[in-house]
Amino acid sequence: MATWTSDELAAIGEAEDLDLASRRADGSLRHPVTMWVVRVGDDLYVRCMNGRAGAWYRGTRTRHQGRISAGGIQTDVTFTDADPAVYERIDEVYRTKYRRYGDNIIGGVVNPESRAATIKLIPER
Structure with a gap:
């Protein structure tokens, strides 16, 4: 499995936002969606505020x-489900990185529905 370089981890992990475009069944890219991204160790994660029912999350399930x-x-990346064992750590990083938005906004990604829609991003090399 491919891994992120230290430069990629730093750049993406420190970025305020991430644009994500999933691939359709025919291989073409959907329109990108802007979201928050967090780094936990040597891994990068995103969450869908609408849980597994969210449109962009469902799009990641196609390919x-x-x-x-x-x-x-x-x-280019591969999307895989995050290990539930890291959910608490991911929550902590969201709360720390985006604390200026306040608990009401952060609560959109730190809740059971959003946790269930946590995606680990793996680089394709």
């Missing part, structure tokens, strides 16, 4: 592939 852009990095 489990897409393209991201953040922090000056644009790369």
Whole structure:
């Protein structure tokens, strides 16, 4: 499995937002959606505020592939479900990184529905 370089982890992990475009069944990219991104160790994660019912999340289920852009990095990725064992750590990073938005806004990604729609981003090399 491919891994992120330290430069990619730093750039994407420190970026305020990430644009994510999932691949359709025919291989074409959907329109990108802007979202928050967090780094936990050597991994990058995104969550859908609308849980598994969210349109962009459902789009990631088609091929489990897409393209991201953040922090000056644009790369193709594979989407995989995050290990529930890291949900608490991911919550902590969301709360710390985006604390200026307040608990009401952060609560949109730190709740059981959003946790169930946590995606780990894996670079395709």
